[in-house]
Amino acid sequence: MDSVASYAIALLFALLMHGLLILLIGWKWSEETTVVANIDPYYIEATIVSQNPFKAKRETENDKRQKKIRQRRFEEAEINNLQRDWDRKQQRQKQQAAMTAPLFEATMPEQLTDYSAADPINEPVDKEASRLEFEQELALALLGEENARKAVTDDEKAMAYAAQIKREIVQNWSRPPSARNGMEVILRVHLVPTGEIVDVKVEESSGNRAFDRSAVQAVRKSSRFVVPADALKFERDFRIFTVLFRPDDLRL
Template sequence: MTKCGCENCWSYYRATKAVSTGLSYVLSSILAFCFHAVVVGLLLLNWDNKDIVESLPDQRYYIEATVVQENPYTAKEKRKQAKKAAEKKKRHIAKQRADEKARLNQEAIEKAKRQSLEKQIEEQKKHEDELVSMELSKAVDREVEFTEDERVRMEQSLTLSILEEQEYRRAVTDDEKALAYVSQIQRDIIQNWSRPPTARNGMQALLRVHLVPTGEIVNVVVEETSGNDAFDRSALLAVRKTQRFQVPAKSRQFERNFREFTVLFRPEDLRL
């Protein structure tokens, strides 16, 4: 609108502009109020409605793996320890095998000794029976006609003679058996003897040995010393290393000869 010099027109213009400005403010206020009312209404609607559940985003967690390099010195030490353990185990297994082999060899040796002694005893018994049969045969050949009383006396005398002969031969046989066992015991001791550096020709020591019926050694002492401590100790050690001797199975013969006995330790292979 073009200004004019008319005062009325200017007043009308200002009034019209003021009304227009007021209407704009009112309209803006109404629109702002409506907007806020709509927002508040939506918020209240979502707050009160329990059936509407907001889905949370799927949060995934990740573990980051980092390769840590092992300390070279520690790894070397571990390998060294593992190698030592393997070698130790290998030596242990080898020792077990060697011990088992030695045990089997010792059992075989003892079995052979036992069979040899049993064979000797059997041969001696057979020889004794043959001698008795020969005596009986000779007596029968010499038999003549006697009266009944004389025959009885002769039979009794012959029986007594045979019994005495058997007892004598049994005693001789027992002594022979004992000597066979003693010889074997001496061989066992010599076999387990280690010659000390100070041993000289002619040295000997008398040992007293105590056994149980199984032949196991329970005690051994020096009865007469050789005059050399090293030689005496080596003799005692040789007996203890044997651990068990072959002894008669008969209790009477064992108790008489091998429960407690002395052995003259005098190796024959000593040199000056």
């Protein structure tokens, strides 16, 4: 009887264990065969563009053009101011001359008469000297770093400096009596970066020593020329250059 009870308990326990095992196996299989699809939401990222790049480029170009226009107007105003100052200066000199002229006429009329007879072209010479002086001052203003009108190319800038050098030499030159049409002398001029003249040599003589000497003296009288501050431009165009003198012309 006891053996039958023990066998029944063992059988029941075995059945219970098998049932539990089947239950566990069935639960794991269900869990492993379950497919979970995690669908992430799809977002479209939108960036707010605060400024149209093409519009910004156009505005930048317009700003540059407007800046150039303002600079050009400023430079023209500076030149006009220089012209007005010069005119006022000449006007004051004329007024002072008009005020003092009666006094001279009353005190020494003979001297004035003799002076005018001795130099009948004195007044035109003074006017010409004033004109040349104004041209020189205007050229110096144009060549200044702040007030200069910017040339488009380096060649144009070099031509502006060369024109100023030519004007200075022309003012210094005294034509010798022996000068004749057809004569010409070529000089080679050496400068230092400050514009000072260190040497003037006759490259090709005219055959007339007086004419050659007058040309050399005209260059040396300047002692110093206005030259570009840029070292490369100076070395290229003004360290050593030639001057062609003619009795009826002067070419640089």
